[in-house]
Structures are given as C-alpha cells and as structure tokens.
Amino acid sequence: MGLLSPQDEIVLKQHLSTLSKPVQLVLFTQAFGGSESGQVAKQILDEIAGLNDKITVVEKSFVLDLEDKAKYKVDKAPAIVILSDDVDTRMRMYGAPTGYEFVGLVEAILVAGTGNIDLEPETMAWIQAVTTPTHIQVFSTPT
Template sequence: MAFLKEQDRIEIRKRLEGLQNPVKLVFFTQELECMYCKETHQLLQELAELSDKLTLEVYNFAIDREMAEKFSIDKIPATVVMGEKDYGIRFYGIPSGFEFSTLLEDILMVSRGDSGLSEETRKALKAITTPVHLQVFVTPTCPYCPQAVYLAHQFAFESDQITADMVEATEFPHLAQKYRVMGVPKTVANDRDVVEGAAPEPMLLERLQEVLKAEIANS
C-alpha cells in the first residue's frame, strides 16, 4: 500500500518542481529489529520518485558500517538530507505526520542553498568553533514540532560545527527517558536542555550560546 495518496503526490511534485540543485537522501536501515525501517524506506522511495533532482541511497546499518561511521549514524531508521555536502541534517525515526512537512522544507532548503536565517544569526553561527549536537525530540502528531526541527536544521545548514537530529521520541524511548522528555518539542544541545516548545530563532541562538559559554567555563 502506498504511503502517499495520488493527490499528495501531485501537490508534492509541484513543490519539488522548485528544486534548483540536486538533493540526496541517504537512508540507513536493516531488516530485523527496527521499528518503522520498512515504512520509512517506502516513504522515501515514493518521495524520491517525484523529482529527477532527488535521489535515494540506501545502506544496511549492520553491514555498511563504514558508511554509518562516515555519517556518524548510531541508530535507525536514519535519514540524511544532503546536497553538494553533508550539512549535518538528520532524521532518526520515520518522518511522517507533521514531520513529513519538515523533510520537504529541508529538501527545498538544501536545494536552493540558503537557510533563510537572518544575517545576525548566520554570523553568530559561523563564529561557533566547537562541535554542537542538537537533538529535537518530537512525535508525529505534534503540530509545533516541525518548526523546532526545521530551525535546528537551518542552524546545522549554516554551521559546519552543528549536527541537528530530529528524534522521534516514541521510537527511541530510552533517549526520551535519558533527556527527561515530558513534552514535545524539546531541544537538547550537547546533552544539555536548551528549550521546551517551539522557540523562535533569536531564543534558540541565545540558549545555544549560553550552553557553549557554560561548556567553556567548565572546561
């Protein structure tokens, strides 16, 4: 059974007509012991068929260890959205429900080569010199989560130091428990709580800078 209905395909194809540069989806999966790997693979396959500028590469997480290490993939299902380079944009879990819109926005952003962030935020992100790992915990039925995930992915696009993950909380309950996720979206940076809820761009930047200052002070 197809994930995307015919009407959805028509609308998505129209949106993808605006793709300027090629975009690659790199997907890590395995046949056994993986919730939603099969479904995620099918969803990405259906999506990739809707544009000549969108390609899908599939790797076995257990067998293709070299590729998993190259992209620092530590859990599955995992989807990387990349263009001419890897921008650190990751989806862990199936990007369905509201999160499918985030995947589409990411594809469009990578294709046009512009994050859409303010000049002030871009400059601040370019000034970051230490690695940052953003994790945004979501559920597919959360209407405010796409905004939080997309903003984190915009940050990753602008800075080579930032990797930003969407983490579907119900698929990775051990991580939701570890980071005390009581509500979604919740954003964590370098294992420190940053913000709960969908923060606007200036707030996320400010909170991220606070985390980095605290790390320097404690080092």
C-alpha cells in the same frame, strides 16, 4: 497504495520543482531486529524521489555498511542522512518521517537542493559565528 495522497503529491511536486542541486537521501535500516518504521521510511523516501529526478534514495544497512555508518556518524536506525550534491548537510532524521517529521524532511530537502536557508540575517550571523562543534537534537512525535 501510496502513503502520499494525489493532492499531497501535486503540492509537494510544486515545492520540489525549485531544487537546483541533486539531493541524496541515505537511508540506514536494520533488516532483522529493526522496527517496521524502516520500511515506512523507505516507502516515503521512494515516493518523494519519484516526484523529482534530482532526488535519489541510497539504501544502506545499519548492520553491514559499517564504513558508511561511521562516515555519517549514524548510531541508530532508521536514519536518513541528507546530502546536497553528495556533500553531507549534517541534517539527520531518525525514525519514520511521518506527520510533523515529514514537514521537517521536506524542508531539509529544500535546503539541501536549493542552498536557500530561510532565516533572518541577524539569526544567520549568530549561527555563522559558532566556532565550536554543536550537536542539536530535536525530539518530536508524528502528531
């Protein structure tokens, strides 16, 4: 049984129809010693990818794919790296994207696949004026 309800799928499919660029969701999981959330993350990503052919899921092993892990600077799993037409968006999700995290994932996919960033012009100007590496970590829970 799918994690997304038929109603969720209809709404999501409509949102995703605005994608103009391919989006790759690179999922790092740990087969042994990893948590179940890796499998949940995979199922969610597969269900999303099934709704729009511009979205693909690329599976990587957190233990074996060391080159990719280093490339995307992934230091924990499960991790989802969001690429826009193979270009790293520098948006990452750690843990299974359920609950509120799911909304964040969909928003990240929309940004990656449309190039549209829904921010006020003034805020955008502040962000674009940043000249030093900035690492933002947002902690949340599914409920």
